[in-house]
Amino acid sequence: MSAEGNARVLDLKAIEHFKGVLVGFGETLKATIMEADSEIGRAINWLETDRIQHWRNQIRKRQELINIARSELYRKQMQGSEKDGRPSVVDEKKKLQQAQRALEVAQRKLETCKKWRNRLEREYSMYKGQTSMLGTIAEKNVPEGVARLDRMLDNLEQYVNEKSGAQTELSSLLSTESKESIKRSGRSQEPTTTPSEPPTTEAEASQQPPESGSET
Structure with a gap:
């Protein structure tokens, strides 16, 4: 602000540059949040629809094997028969034990996947709560700031154009007044001349009557 109370607008490009930086920041922030949400969502979906479902199917299959x-x-x-003797069942018992151990492994895998799915959902919920302000900045605050800068630029451009036009008009007016003043000053300094009587010839002098009181 100048001493006369007028705004000193030196360069609008700085404001335009800042607006561009702000737009880029908003787009980057929005893209980062969307990417993080997408990655976490894919991880939860992978655990739920791929791993958990896989081990549920494995449990059913291994129960059938048992x-x-x-x-x-x-x-x-x-x-x-007891009389003829019983055949060996060692192999059958081993197969049963293997099927039971395989079922236990599948059950542990399922519980582990559920545990990580639940933990990831809790962490994701906490993450959403902590980053909600960033989402508000990207979705609301940045666009509002950009719109405000646009209005500011429009007002400043209008101010600069009006001021430039007024200065041009004032300069033209002052130039015209200066030229008129110089012309008036030049005319006032010209000398004033009066018409002089033509010289008297000897013939005209002899024809003039003598002055009274003069000797004849």
């Missing part, structure tokens, strides 16, 4: 192993063991045990 039932098959039990059936084979039972049939083997029913073969023969």
